[in-house]
Amino acid sequence: xxxxxxxxxxxxxxxxxxxxxxxxxxxxxxxxxxxxxxxxxxxxxxxxxxxxxxxxxxxxxxxxxxxxxxxxxxxxxxxxxxxxxxxxxxxxxxxxxxxxxxxxxxxxxxxxxxxxxxxxxxxxxxxxxxxxxxxxxxxxxxxxxxxxxxxxxxxxxxxxxxxxxxxxxxxxxx
Numbered sequence: 001x002x003x004x005x006x007x008x009x010x011x012x013x014x015x016x017x018x019x020x021x022x023x024x025x026x027x028x029x030x031x032x033x034x035x036x037x038x039x040x041x042x043x044x045x046x047x048x049x050x051x052x053x054x055x056x057x058x059x060x061x062x063x064x065x066x067x068x069x070x071x072x073x074x075x076x077x078x079x080x081x082x083x084x085x086x087x088x089x090x091x092x093x094x095x096x097x098x099x100x101x102x103x104x105x106x107x108x109x110x111x112x113x114x115x116x117x118x119x120x121x122x123x124x125x126x127x128x129x130x131x132x133x134x135x136x137x138x139x140x141x142x143x144x145x146x147x148x149x150x151x152x153x154x155x156x157x158x159x160x161x162x163x164x165x166x167x168x169x170x171x172x173x174x
Contacts (some may be wrong), residue, residue: 004150005125006135009108012155013173015137019103020046022135027055036090038083038106038116039062039068044174057097059090076115085116094132095174101133102103108138108145114118118142 001032006022008015023033035050036059050056065079067069087110094102111118125134125148136145146152168174 001078003128003131003133005148006151007141007145007149008135008137008155009139010155011139012157013160014155016105018153019036019105019135019137020050023050023101023103024053026101027053031055032098033057033088033101033103034099035099035103035105036086036112038086038104040106045171052054054077059086066102077121080115083110084117087116087120095129101135103135106138107136108141110172111142112140122148
């Protein structure tokens with residue numbers, strides 16, 4: 001079976017939610033899923049639920065560096081080392097673990113911020129194991145990623161409670 005690359009991008013809420021939904025669908029069909037989250041801690045509500053599903057592995061995100069725009073230069077250097085290693089570990093696990101679906105949540109952000117090298121991601125996507133479906137999420141995918149992808153779905157914000165000063169709510173936004 002031909003595998004595809006999916007991109008869920010845009011400034012709207014729901015990119016991770018779409019990736020989680022596809023992961024649950026794949027799991028329900030007996031597929032083996034690996035999810036790695038970049039720039040996010042494991043305190044989001046979906047992590048606990050996903051970890052309880054047999055067939056889904058969520059790579060722990062053991063370090064948080066905060067928002068990129070608020071990081072010091074030293075924190076940016078540390079984040080680059082950490083996320084580059086997380087990417088390498090993820091790609092190796094995806095291949096060696098014979099996964100059917102790989103989700104890299106917020107991979108576009110770490111690429112765009114220079115915390116991982118996008119050519120590494122592109123090389124992996126073009127040489128990934130046959131049958132490995134891949135989902136990439138985040139804002140502003142590069143033209144190269146869009147060209148390589150089979151699905152590109154943009155989630156556009158029309159209105160969001162944050163615009164009215166309502167903070168992120170547990171169980172809804174995280």
